[in-house]
Amino acid sequence: MGKNVVIVGGGLAGLAASIYLARGGRNVTLFEKRTYLGGRAITTHRHGYRFNLGAHALYRQGHAASVYRELGIPVRGKSPATSGAALFRGDAYRLPSGIFSLLTTSLLSFRGKRELVAAFVRVRRNEAARVADQTLGAWLDARFTDARARQVMEAFFRLFTYANDAREQRASLALAQARLGLRGVLYLDEGWQKLVDSMHSAAISSGVHFVSSARIVGIVHDDRVRAVELGGLDLDADRMDTQAIAFPADDPEMVEGALIPADTVLLAVDPTTAASLAGNTGExxxxxxxxxxxxxxxxxxxxxxxxxxxxxxxxxxxxxSVHSAAAHLTPKGGALIQLVRYGGSDAAADERALEAMLDRFQPGWRELVVHRRFLPSMTVSNALVTPANPRPSVNTSVRGLYLAGDWVGDEGLLSDAALASARAAARAILAET
Ligand SMILES: Cc1cc2nc3c(=O)[nH]c(=O)nc-3n(C[C@H](O)[C@H](O)[C@H](O)COP(=O)(O)OP(=O)(O)OC[C@H]3O[C@@H](n4cnc5c(N)ncnc54)[C@H](O)[C@@H]3O)c2cc1C
Known part of the structure; x- marks a missing residue:
């Protein structure tokens, strides 16, 4: 009992957990519904350009980086320059991202600059550890009287957390992520696919079995897990060209509707899928x-x-952000630019706004396009953490059933949360008797 582990989901969380568990002596099988691994961390090749799924930056001192270190996954890339422009009412100003730019920008008044510096000093000094369970909005209310300086701070919180309306967020997590952001991020050479591929290789050499194109459609459990139910094939024509992994293992039992006995299951999928697989438990x-x-x-x-x-x-x-200015992502002389409209609810308006931004900062770009792609509504994170909505723990009420992902556990945001919960879930499983 407890030696065989099934992982559902081959994104970063499922991959990391599979390596910890296989190295911890468990017999691990990972089911991924698509033909390829990586989930939202994939990179697509087009004409020699490597497109991550939207702008991705790795927090140098975040939980994800520490998991990669522990697992021996190489992380290669460079920090982007911290200087840039602030776009306000259609005009470009110097972005107050360091002492010199803060002193010299004409975006802020003297009082605004003073308040912004004081707020950044607090973030750097680990304010996250001091705030009670309040919202980021309440924290901002207490720090700013200057409306524009507050808007600048909110823009930085958007940048660090990806949440458009960051005000409802639990302040402690947003502040901790902002502190990590100030300590630097990396744009990765050859894209995040490099991490996916390295983890896949590490998992294979640790003995993990992969079954791709295999959607899990149910978990059979009473008070403990008994089996997982296999659904049909899920072929994704879009991605058949690259990074396809082995098709369902040459195993006659891997057929639609098969019940695969399992006493430990880790769901490394989105919360809606996890809830439908787990039944009432996941309400x-x-x-x-x-x-x-x-x-x-x-x-x-x-x-x-x-x-x-x-x-x-x-x-x-x-x-x-021109990601190729820091990372190797294009053929020589080329450039890869990633733009984001946080929130993103009206596709046509979002696309117009982003193209206008490109026109503003890179006029003439339209004549130089090799490949462009607009992704209207990406799920960057499955859960905005608010004081009223904490994330669930890696443990569930069903014995043998565990969770991992960016919506699980109380550590970090984005991929930091996905990998911190993957590690916590693997530790909890390895501690099972
Ligand atoms: C636009 C964008 C920008 C981002 N920027 C950053 C950033 O700058 N920094 C950062 O740290 N993070 C960023 N992220 C977040 C990061 O990509 C995710 O946190 C991370 O990839 C999540 O990994 P995961 O394994 O938890 O989930 P996912 O990648 O969603 O993986 C879940 C996997 O489960 C599979 N699956 C689902 N249902 C089933 C089923 N029934 N059976 C079998 N398999 C199933 C899916 O196919 C998928 O492969 C960004 C994300 C996006 C979309």
């Missing part, structure tokens, strides 16, 4: 609001304005 998992964004990813033959590599909207929830 509360879907309550949280999702964090969405619209993304415009553009590969260019050349960059019209090589110095305009970063811009942040202050009164508009927008972001533009």
């Amino acid at each position: 509360t998992w879907t309550r949280a609001q999702r964090v969405n964004a619209a993304c415009l990813d553009v590969g260019l033959r050349a960059l019209p304005r090589p110095r305009a590599t970063f811009a942040l909207g202050i009164d508009e929830p927008t972001y533009l």
Whole structure:
């Protein structure tokens, strides 16, 4: 009992957990419904350009980085420059992202600058550990009287947490993520697929069995887990070209409707899927609001304005960053720009706003396009954490059933939360007797 573990979901969380568990002596089988692994961390190749699924940055000192270190997964990339532009009421200002730019920007008044510095000092000094269970809105109310300085701070919170309306967020998590953001992020060479591929190789050499194109459609349990039910094939024509992994293992038992006995199951999927697989047990998992964004990813033959590599909207929830300025993502001379409209609820308006931002900072880009792609409504995080909506723990009320993902556990945000919960779930499983 407890030696065989089934993992459902082959994104970063499922992959990391599979390595911990296999190295801990468990016999691990991972089921992924798609033909490829990686979930939201995939990178697509187009004409030699490597497109992550929207702008992705790894927090250098976050939980994810510590998991990669522990698992021996190489992380190669570079920190982007911290200077850039702030877009406010259609005009570009120097972004107050460091002492010099803060002193010299004409975006803020003296009082605004003083309040912003004081707020950043608090973030750096680990304010997260001091705030009680309050919202970020309440924290901002107590720190700012200058409306514009507050908008600038909110824009930085958007950048660090990806949440458009960050005010409802639990302050402690948002502040902790902002502190990590100030300590630096990495844009990864060859994209996040590198992490996925390295974890896949590490998992294979640790003995993990992979079954792809295999959707799990149910968990059979009473007070403890008994089996998982296999559904049909789920072929994704879009991705058949790259990174396809082995088809259902050459095992006659891997057929639709098969019940695969399991006494330990880790659900590393989104909360809606987890709840439908687990039945009544998962009723509360879907309550949280999702964090969405619209993304415009553009590969260019050349960059019209090589110095305009970063811009942040202050009164508009927008972001533009030339990821290829820091990471190897394009053929020589090319550029890969990623734009985001946080929130992203009206596809046509989001696309227009992002193209206008590109026109503003990289005029002439349209003539240089090699490949562009607009992703209207991406789920960046499955759960906005608010004081009223804490995330569930990795343990569930069913014996042998565990959870991992960006909506689970109380550590970190984004992929930091996915990997911190994967590690916590693996530890809990390994501690089972
Ligand atoms: C636009 C965008 C930008 C982002 N930027 C950042 C960033 O800058 N920094 C950062 O740290 N993070 C960022 N993230 C978040 C990061 O990508 C995710 O946190 C991470 O990839 C989540 O991994 P996961 O394994 O928890 O979930 P997922 O990647 O969603 O993986 C879940 C997997 O489960 C599979 N699955 C689902 N149902 C079933 C089933 N029934 N049977 C079998 N398999 C199933 C899915 O196919 C999928 O492969 C961003 C995400 C997006 C979308």
